Structure formats: structure tokens, C-alpha cells
Amino acid sequence: MDSVIEALPRFWDGFTTTLFLAVVSGVLSLVFGTILATFRVSPLKSLRIVGATIVEIGRNTPLTLVFIFFVFILPSMGYILPLGRVPAIIALTVYTSAFVCEAVRSGINSVSVGQAEAARAIGLGSTQTLSLVVLPQALRTVVPPLINVLIALTKNTSVAAGFAVVELTATGRGLARDYPADVLWMLLGVAFFYLLITIPAGTLAGYIERKVVFSR
């Protein structure tokens, strides 16, 4: 136990790095995922194809492979990224955006077409129809699945441990090596700090879900 307390500053560093990766990639993924979703429901076929292609690549590629691409392959082609957090955030964002997109798109599809038709009938353009009428209704149904995507993202940040980012999992690995007698405690400590992010997120999801349910 004492060793856990001794290791607390290292846990804390790992935790804040994980939180940083999760929050920054989370916000970016929400933005890009929503933009991708608007591509996928666009009246323009070319945008739909671009959206679908990006989503299928993001969804069907293992996250480690996405990391390898941004950490090793892209620099080898001459696109040098600063090491560490930046390629990790890019990889996590590319990967997570695809899932955000699909969640938002299913939310958009859950809004009846009559809503969009009524919006167009009063003269709203397609962007206004989406932003003023469809998306606000879609986002309400989309909050619970989105939180699940963000919880998955939090856990996925651990992949960055393999790519020179000392976040929670890398910290745990280091601590397990430095305190071989207390490996179990160190791993429990790591798990505890992940739960410190995911459990509040899940609670928030439940709260928002109750709050935004409305009758159609």
C-alpha cells in the first residue's frame, strides 16, 4: 500500500495525460464526427461518398494501425509531426470521429423526414434545416450512444502507451516494473484512475438522458 501512495505523483501525471488525450480527442471527434455526419446525409453525392469512405476506413482499421500510420508511416513520407501527444491525438480523433459520425447519423435518421420537409417548406436552406431543426432533435437521441463512444475513447487512449506517450497504462507498466512486489496494487491503481473518468461520464450520460427526453 505504501508504495501506491509513494507512486501517487506518477499516477497523477499519467492520469492527467490520459484525461488530456481523452478530452482533446473527444472534443475534436465530436466536431469532426458531426461534420462527417452532415456529409453523409448531404444532398451532394460526392460529399456522401467522401463521408462514407472516411468513416469506413476509421471504423474498420484497428486503432494500433491508425497509430502506426501517424507515428511512423506519415513521417517516413516526409510529413514530420512533433512526437508524443500530437500524433496520438490525431490518431484517436480520426478513429473516434468515425464512431461519432455513425452515432450522429443514426440520430439524424431518427428525426422524421417530415421535420426536414417542413423546414425546407418555410424556405430554410439545407444547412439551416440541418442546424436549426434536424441536428438539435438528433443530438438529444444521440447523447447516450455518444457517451459510450467517449468512454471507449478513454480506454482507447491506452494504445498511446505503445507510442511513446506516458499516459496511465504506460505509467502502470513502469510502476509494475519499479515495484515488482506490488504489481496487483499498481494495476488496481491504474484501473481506479480510468474509472475516475468513465464512471462520471456514465453518470452524466444517464442524467442527460433523463433530462433531454421529450415527447415528439
Added chain:
Amino acid sequence: MEHSGSTAAAGSLGDPLVELKGVNKHFGELHVLQDIDLTVRRGEVLVVIGPSGSGKSTLCRAINRLETIDDGEILIDGQRLPEEGKGLAQLRADVGMVFQSFNLFAHKTVLENVTLGPVKVRGTKTAAAKEEAMTLLERVGVANQARKMPAQLSGGQQQRVAIARALAMRPKVMLFDEPTSALDPEMINEVLDVMVQLASEGMTMVVVTHEMGFARKAAHRVVFMDAGQIVEEAEPEKFFTDPESERAQDFLSKILTH
């Protein structure tokens, strides 16, 4: 000029406002609109009647381009319907539409439903839009519901809000696609009354409905559609008492027997 039983006077009608010329539309194999020629004049109230599946909704939706057409042309106030983009949105703003299923914006209050278009499309100031919206809600008899969400209103109230929402854009013409078919019988008249009132104020209207009372009271002309074609056009009294075509006779005998 007042013809028997009808309040509508065809003599006072203005220039062509909605013109369909040789309009054709297919859904795959199905030829839903077949060479439709139709002119609605300013101030005219046109009732479109016909069996289910005959293409009435498609006709309405083509007029504000919620459906594209394969060939022919549609003019609103002399202007061709633009293909897409800003021009189309502006033109749609001039054409009010009332749907069978109301389609009020579910996440907005009754008042916000009515002000959204004027504020976002016409650029009206919010305060002015609210004031005008309240006047319109007053006119359709639901001003006391202004702060409620659509789902808290009865069907008849929702449809009257939908009419107010369309009117808020100060449209040149109003399209109604079976506005009372989704309503419980006791609510039909409250909506029809609003429509009759609107007609008497000189609004140009295209109304898909089987409500003969409305047609007799307010329409200048009835158009009978069957299988994608306009089969017959007549004044309401003539159409309901002495239809020319066998298809119209057959259809009327079916809706009159119950």
C-alpha cells in the same frame, strides 16, 4: 358574380400565379404525374380531389419542389422553380405548405415554430416576428397555447399552428395536402373554418381534400385526379352534382355512400 351555394367568385381572379406545363414525374416504373397542365390564378381556391395514390400529394410537393419533376416546367408568379440553393429556398418561402401530419418542429414551442421562418429566412427582428406570430396565432385561435410544446396540443390545434407558421412567411400561395385527414372528426371543422376564412380573405390556395363542404363553400374550381392524370375540372357544384367522366362518377359514388 356569385354562383349557386358557393361564396367563391371566379370573376375576381387575377393573373396566373402557379403554372404547371406538361409536367411528368416517375417513381421508378410508376408514372405518377402524366402531362399535367394546370394554372392557378391569383386569389383562386383550387380543390384537388381523387382516389388514394392518384398523385395528389406528389402534385403538391412538386409545386414547391419537395419532389423533383422529370420534365415540363413549374412557374410561381412567372418565375421558374430554381433547381437548388438560395433561389429555391427564397421561392419556397413564398409558397406555404400545410402537411397532413402537421410536422410542427418538435423541439420548439408553438411561438418559436411560427417565428423561426420569418427570423431565419426573412431576417425579421425577433421582437417584430413574435408580435406578428401572436397576431397569427390569435387569428387561428391558439394564442393561449403559444408557450407550449407541439406535443401538448390536440391535432386540430397543431394543424392551426402549422397554418399560422406557413402564413408567417406571407406566402403568395398556400398548399394544403389533406390537412384534416389525420384529425379526429370533432377537430376537422376548427381547421376548415380557418381555411374558409383564409379563402374569403383572398388567399390563393391549392387544397387536396375530400371535404365536400369545404369545396362547396370556398373553392372556385375542383380538379379531379386519377392515376396521375387530371381527368376533370369543374366548378364545385357542377362537379359534385353532375360530373362528366365515368371515373369521377365512380369515385364520388364511393365517397358519398358513407
